Amino acid sequence: MKITFLGTGTSMGVPVAGGFRREELSHDPRNERTRCSVWIQVHGKSILIDAGPEFRIQSIRSRIKKIDHFLITHEHMDHVSGIDDLRVYSYINKAPIPAYTSGQCIESIHKRFDYMFGENKYPGSTSLDLNEVTSSFKLDEEIEVTPLPVQHGDLDILGFRVNDFSYLTDVKHIPDDTLELIKGSKVIALSALRWEPEHPTHLTIPEAVDVLENLDVPEAYLIHMNSYVDHQPTNKKLPDHIKLAYDQLSIKI
Numbered sequence: 001m002k003i004t005f006l007g008t009g010t011s012m013g014v015p016v017a018g019g020f021r022r023e024e025l026s027h028d029p030r031n032e033r034t035r036c037s038v039w040i041q042v043h044g045k046s047i048l049i050d051a052g053p054e055f056r057i058q059s060i061r062s063r064i065k066k067i068d069h070f071l072i073t074h075e076h077m078d079h080v081s082g083i084d085d086l087r088v089y090s091y092i093n094k095a096p097i098p099a100y101t102s103g104q105c106i107e108s109i110h111k112r113f114d115y116m117f118g119e120n121k122y123p124g125s126t127s128l129d130l131n132e133v134t135s136s137f138k139l140d141e142e143i144e145v146t147p148l149p150v151q152h153g154d155l156d157i158l159g160f161r162v163n164d165f166s167y168l169t170d171v172k173h174i175p176d177d178t179l180e181l182i183k184g185s186k187v188i189a190l191s192a193l194r195w196e197p198e199h200p201t202h203l204t205i206p207e208a209v210d211v212l213e214n215l216d217v218p219e220a221y222l223i224h225m226n227s228y229v230d231h232q233p234t235n236k237k238l239p240d241h242i243k244l245a246y247d248q249l250s251i252k253i
Contacts, residue, residue, distance in 0.1 A: 001042040001253040003165055003187070005245045006058035009033025010193060010226040011078040013054070021227035030231040030246035035078040036169050036224050038189065039064060040162055043142045047071065049160060049167055055082025061248060066092055069139055070128070072101035073169055074157035075108035083113060087126040096129040100145065102158055103132040133158075148178050153201030161185060164253050166217070169224050172201050174211060186253050188217045189245060191224035195234075205234070212242055221245040 014033035015022040025031040035052030039062060046064065049071045058064075067089040073079055090097055101109075109130065115122040136146040148159035148166065151173040159168030159178070164186040168174070171191050174182075182188065192208035193199050203211065205222065212220045220242045225234075235244055 001040065001163060001165060002250060003253070004039040004041075004062050004250045005189070005221070005223065005247060006037040006039055006062060007034035007052060007054060008223045008225065008245045008247055008249075009035055010224050011035065011076065012226070014225070014227045014229075016227060025227070025230050026232065028231050030244070032247065033225060034058060034247055036191075037079075037082070038167055040165065042163065043140065045069065045139060045143060047139070047143075047162060049073065050079040050169070051082030051086060052078045053081045056085040058247075059085070067097055068093075070097050070099040071145065071160050071162075072099060072105055072109075073159065074102070074152065074155065075105045075112075076170070079169075080105075080109060080112070083109070083116075083126055083128070085126075086128070087124065090127040096127040098131065099128045100131050100133045100137075100147075102147075102156070104156070105158075106130045106132055146181055148174075148181055150174050150178055155201075165189075170201070171203055172199070179215065182215055182217070185215075185217050187219045187221070187251065188212065188215065189221045189223050192222040193224060194226050194228050205229070205238075209239065209242060213239070219251075221249075221251075 034054040037050045040047040045068045046066050047069045048067050116125045133147050138144050146161040150159055150171045152170040166182045166185040166188040169191045190208050192205040193202035195205050222244050
């Protein structure tokens with residue numbers, strides 16, 4: 001399995017519009033963070049988790065030539081606004097892209113992208129086959145996907161475990177049942193917005209580290225960092241098995 005972090009930034013990106021806080025961060029390209037998304041290549045299949053506003057640019061950088069399956073964590077625009085740019089993959093597949101998410105997210109996508117669905121579907125728009133998921137399912141005999149229910153403030157959303165890789169973004173609370181589903185993963189990616197102060201809908205870096213230490217997953221990456229997180233100084237403060245991810249980082253399991 002090869003995992004590529006397409007984007008690792010918070011909902012506003014880093015730096016935000018207007019270059020806010022660009023001067024305060026060190027001149028490290030890893031501090032340029034587009035919105036969160038990850039690409040998984042496993043057993044000949046190409047799996048995308050989320051598609052944010054920079055997905056077109058991310059796909060070009062990573063040379064994504066096909067998307068076989070699309071997993072969606074939740075309906076916030078920094079995770080779904082790139083759906084329109086999936087249209088070319090519909091053309092390549094010559095079929096709708098199978099997509100998997102919660103029922104609530106499906107309802108939101110139908111409303112926000114109404115021109116992609118129904119009798120008045122706009123010609124040439126992205127074609128998705130949206131599937132509600134509530135339990136583990138297989139994409140083929142060798143790829144098992146497990147939805148990981150978590151809370152993003154008051155919003156119920158999904159993380160996903162794909163074989164031995166668990167991915168959780170926009171997390172504030174992980175229920176005990178979900179922690180059990182994560183255990184045994186070889187690699188985990190978990191959101192960690194900033195050092196301080198505490199945030200109502202996101203884990204801070206210290207909170208995320210506490211979660212990861214208790215899970216005892218051997219290799220962990222933090223994602224969804226804001227403009228106050230400087231890559232190299234932060235990495236030096238983290239335990240050896242926990243690192244900040246960065247855009248275009250690729251790892252293998």
